[in-house]
Amino acid sequence: SYDKLTGNTEPVILKSFGYPIMMLNTKQGPLAKLELRQAVQAALSESDMMLAAFGKPEFFTVDGAMYPEGFPWRSDAGVDTYDQGNPEKAQALMEKAGYAGEPIRILTSQQYEFHYKMALVAAEYLKAAGFKVDLQVSDWATLTQRRNDPALWDIFFTHSPFLPEPALNLGMSESGPGWWSTDRRRAAFDAFNAASDPAQRAKLYGDVQAAIMAEVPFIKVGDFNA
Secondary structure, eight states, X not given: OXXXXXXXXXXXXXXXXXXXXXXXXXXXXXXXXXXXXXXXXXXXXXXXXXXXXXOSGGGEEOOOSSSOTTSTTOOOTTGGGSSOOOHHHHHHHHHHHTOOOOEEEEEEOTTSHHHHHHHHHHHHHHHHHTOEEEEEEOOXXXXXXXXXOTTSOSEEEEEEEOOSSGGGSTTOOTTSTTOOOOHHHHHHHHHHHHOOSHHHHHHHHHHHHHHHHHHOSEEEOOEEOO
């Protein structure tokens, strides 16, 4: 449809409209182990996931930072962990964690085609690193029910627009699906929430992002345009 529009009109592309995200279950199952979450992070090629999901380079940006250029929250903290596609590193982390072939249950839905396409690519990269993958495809309503039970999943795909207040972002709540609750998360997030000066808050958000990248409660796949 984009190609048809470009023939007789000028489509307007809204850049960095939102971001796809892989939520990881930090509470229960194999990914409750930090090293296995880091192994997932090391195994993935987010650039291939974004290309599969969105096709044309005009529609996406491969970017690991939690906020794109132009936002005060933009930070490069921890972004070296993004888009690694490194099965050897993943295997070393899996061995360190004592991974014994437990299936990694990935929930996705074809109601959001880009979720499904990213899940297919992610599954292949995880398999290449040595993970056993159980890709479960359902309707979106079923997925949103199942993600509330930590016994039923290890990863699910979702997406969000870029919100003006980071405290509202996906994965920031200790009580929401993913259940990220660690000393580092609390220290970084409490300091960020306690600050009132905008410049200080922007600086402290770098510590929040560094904690996200280090502890891998979720993985931002990239930026998509509208």
